[in-house]
Amino acid sequence: MNTKNSKENLALKLAKDNIEVEQVKPLHIEYVKVDDIYPNDYNPNTHDADSFDLLIKSLLYFGFTQPIVVNRSTMQIVDGENRYRAACVIGYEMVPVCFVDFDEEKLRYATIMHNAARGHNNNEMMGRLKNYLDTHFSNSSDKVLLNNRKK
Structure with missing residues (x-):
């Protein structure tokens, strides 16, 4: 089920x-x-x-x-x-x-x-969002928050 x-x-x-x-x-x-x-x-x-x-x-x-x-x-x-x-x-x-x-x-x-x-979460959309943050906000705390989740 x-x-x-x-x-x-x-x-x-x-x-x-x-x-x-x-x-x-x-x-x-x-x-x-x-x-x-x-x-x-x-x-x-x-x-x-x-x-x-x-x-x-x-x-x-x-x-x-x-x-x-x-x-x-x-x-x-x-x-x-x-x-x-x-x-x-x-x-x-x-x-x-x-x-x-x-x-x-x-x-x-x-x-x-x-x-x-x-x-x-849609993994593809999450990947795009993460890539955008990585590209546009290289020193952003947002990266730390998103990368914190274990894979």
């Missing part, structure tokens, strides 16, 4: 069958204390040590570019647990959060959908 395909199929099924389309709402980002939020106990997304290391380096180099999604009533993380864990390792006291107000069922669907929607 191909895990990637089954994950994508599940995401499509959920999108087609179970989740109502909502109107786009303005995105409000707030900063909250890292100690005020906590991970859920059903997140299927994990990182190996190398990719988690890369996430930490990305946060150090770029800062947060995506907020952590948190259920307002429980302060439980819906999406962004690994960013949260990396922020804890780095020592962030405050993190950017986008709050949602979902019931238990929708929380779990959202966790599956957010993780399934991440996709994967």
Whole structure:
């Protein structure tokens, strides 16, 4: 059984069958204390040590570019647990959060959908991007970040 395909199929099924389309709402980002939020106990997304290391380096180099999604009533993380864990390792006291107000069922669907929607890297495109950086930014830290991942 191909895990990637089954994950994508599940995401499509959920999108087609179970989740109502909502109107786009303005995105409000707030900063909250890292100690005020906590991970859920059903997140299927994990990182190996190398990719988690890369996430930490990305946060150090770029800062947060995506907020952590948190259920307002429980302060439980819906999406962004690994960013949260990396922020804890780095020592962030405050993190950017986008709050949602979902019931238990929708929380779990959202966790599956957010993780399934991440996709994967296209090696050819990644190679082109790396070549561009190597050519145009010879002393760039971007090279260090991209070369850090073990092959």
